Amino acid sequence: MAFAPTPRQLAVIKSCVFLLALLPFFALVYLVATDQLVEPLQYITRNTGSWTLYFLCITLAVTPLRRLSGWNWLLKLRRMLGLYAFFYALLHFTTFLWFDHFFEVQEMLKDVVKRPFITVGFIAFVLLVPLAVTSTNGMVRRLGGKRWQLLHKLVYVIAPLGILHFWWMRAGKSDFNKPILFGLIVLVLLGARVWWARAGKTGKPGSDPRV
């Protein structure tokens, strides 16, 4: 039988995930505070960009993991994980706006338009905003379940845009190893949904429309 935590156990799991997800942030604060970074701007931008991508992938992994394991409670972690993707994206963007452009929004927008890899990252970030804003129970109620679900399908666009942004950034150095790895991870996570959705339409056993 699939593991199903009691409400108390689930609260403990949620607290652990909450704290674990903050570790990269505290590690970054520690490195900055103790002056251990040679190129802090570059390190912080890359580190927060990487964690945005990791949390996007972890959030996208919840549904396939739930399906494969039968652990339906995993869905209860998904909102928090998605909000962490937004949290790291916000840090990533703020680092760029602050250190690269000293909060000169017009200069920043010029840079966004001029450099295609930043254009793509910016679009991904802008698309993440409505997902974060509508993540509360009140917003789910206000939008209605169907519309809310449709809106949150934007993550299927955001993750590939994140990969394209990463790919483009690394193209200048012809260093494609990590973008290829994460591109494959996103492909599998999204491909599994397409496969299950198709199986659902053709009524294959084990199919589930809630992908």
Ligand code: HEM
């Ligand atoms: C969902 C949104 C985003 C994701 C997933 C993302 C992800 C990433 C990743 C994975 C990296 C490379 C990290 C590494 O080299 O290990 C990166 C670099 C970078 N990102 Fe983003 N990013 C996003 C949004 C943005 C936005 C909105 C901006 C600015 C407007 C931005 C600006 C940059 C810059 C400037 C770098 C390169 C820094 C350098 O050359 O060292 N990104 N991003």
